[in-house]
Amino acid sequence: MPNNSEANIATADALTLLLHNQHALAAALEEVTKWISVNGVESVAANAVGAMDTLDKNARAITNAIMRLRQL
Template identity: 80%
Template sequence: MPNRSESNVATADALTLLLHNQHALAAAIEEVTKWLSNNGAGVVAENAVGAMETIDRNANAITDAIMRLRQA
């Protein structure tokens, strides 16, 4: 059975990969948002901006959790 430190490292590594995916999704949403905004779909673009704000907020919390796991 892995010790607590090994478990923390594995969890932090998995969270780091999820965080990278989250950043990639945010970049894709940003590109789609720009396209929507430039093509007259302002309301949809606003909704996409709201989704990006949620991603950013959660990314900060995930980053904090990763740092705590890596320091434990």
């Protein structure tokens, strides 16, 4: 892909929206995980925590990609 400033901005904007969605999903999953944990299903809660860790890791990578695109 050529270094096209408008394309980079559009891509960064789309990634930003996806990142916001990812944060919302993580927040919802965290609430469900708390409820599951309180109701005694620790193994399911532990799996949900693992999923949230993946969301956090991927959110950092998406953020880095957005920052690189916005610098071009």
